[in-house]
Amino acid sequence: MGKMTLEELRKLREEKKKVVEKRDVSDKDVVIIVGMGTCGIAAGAKQTLDAFLDELDKRDIHNVVVKQTGCMGFCANEPTVEVKKPGMPDIVYGRVDDKIARKIVDRHIIQSRLVNEHVFDKPSTDIVG
Amino acid sequence: MHFAVSDFLSDIVQNSIEAGSSSVMVEYLEGDGRLEVYISDNGKGMDAATVERVKDPFYTGGHKHEGRKVGLGIPFLIQAAEAAGGEFDIKSEPGYGTSVYFSFDLTHIDCPPRGNLPSAFLSMMLFPGDYELGIRRKKDASEYSVQRSELVETLGNLEDVDSVLLARQYLTSLEEE
Numbered sequence: 553m554g555k556m557t558l559e560e561l562r563k564l565r566e567e568k569k570k571v572v573e574k575r576d577v578s579d580k581d582v583v584i585i586v587g588m589g590t591c592g593i594a595a596g597a598k599q600t601l602d603a604f605l606d607e608l609d610k611r612d613i614h615n616v617v618v619k620q621t622g623c624m625g626f627c628a629n630e631p632t633v634e635v636k637k638p639g640m641p642d643i644v645y646g647r648v649d650d651k652i653a654r655k656i657v658d659r660h661i662i663q664s665r666l667v668n669e670h671v672f673d674k675p676s677t678d679i680v681g
Numbered sequence: 682m683h684f685a686v687s688d689f690l691s692d693i694v695q696n697s698i699e700a701g702s703s704s705v706m707v708e709y710l711e712g713d714g715r716l717e718v719y720i721s722d723n724g725k726g727m728d729a730a731t732v733e734r735v736k737d738p739f740y741t742g743g744h745k746h747e748g749r750k751v752g753l754g755i756p757f758l759i760q761a762a763e764a765a766g767g768e769f770d771i772k773s774e775p776g777y778g779t780s781v782y783f784s785f786d787l788t789h790i791d792c793p794p795r796g797n798l799p800s801a802f803l804s805m806m807l808f809p810g811d812y813e814l815g816i817r818r819k820k821d822a823s824e825y826s827v828q829r830s831e832l833v834e835t836l837g838n839l840e841d842v843d844s845v846l847l848a849r850q851y852l853t854s855l856e857e858e
């Protein structure tokens with residue numbers, strides 16, 4: 553395939569836009585925030601981000617905003633990911649590896665059900681306060 | 682902890698962004714079995730005492746976690762570079778910014794894996810805020826550079842999953858021959 557130019561990138565962007573606009577995207581945006589603190593990175597947060605991107609792409613989901621943040625303060629439970637979906641409570645998931653990331657797309661984002669085993673709500677005790 | 686070389690890089694760039702830099706420049710130069718990485722920013726900088734402390738694995742910063750994270754990655758990097766025939770250097774001036782240099786002997790048996798470079802570059806582009814990030818990448822005779830501003834300009838933003846996917850595709854393609 554070789555190196556892409558910015559011009560080619562711009563064209564791809566235009567094509568994608570047209571396809572997406574044709575669909576009826578009435579759904580409100582979902583926001584996914586991946587924690588990229590040092591220990592998040594060491595625990596594989598980049599692979600987690602990649603897994604989300606792959607799965608959203610595969611399932612043709614477009615109404616998602618992907619963000620990254622620094623340390624979320626949950627060392628022991630990295631990689632951590634916060635998911636905000638309209639009509640559902642904001643949820644922080646812990647220990648989100650490749651597989652769990654794909655599960656979150658399927659259950660939380662598509663079916664509006666929580667991935668209970670990975671819901672996480674407490675920061676590491678040594679950094680509270 | 683399992684850090685790849687590209688993890689060290691994104692960790693340092695993240696420090697730069699969190700130090701309030703509006704501009705970060707990265708050079709990632711590979712050739713003759715050696716990797717040299719330069720990262721310079723125009724963030725808030727550190728005084729000499731703070732620079733010494735961020736090299737210390739037990740430095741935990743002032744409050745909460747902001748400091749600990751800065752203290753986490755750098756000692757690991759120093760250790761890894763030294764174990765693999767490489768070097769580490771950091772210079773900083775309060776009010777002007779920080780520059781970090783590190784190198785690895787890629788042929789050294791203790792050299793960490795390089796990691797996935799395009800996803801490290803992508804991740805460095807995705808932090809919130811309005812910062813410029815310039816990357817210059819050289820591998821033997823071939824070379825390319827990317828600016829965050831040109832990606833944002835071309836894709837409209839770097840937040841929509843569609844834009845992020847295209848940015849990833851673009852950055853991955855640049856690594857091809």
Ligand code: FES
Nearest residue numbers: 589591623626627
């Ligand atoms: S770096 Fe681990 S929780 Fe902050």
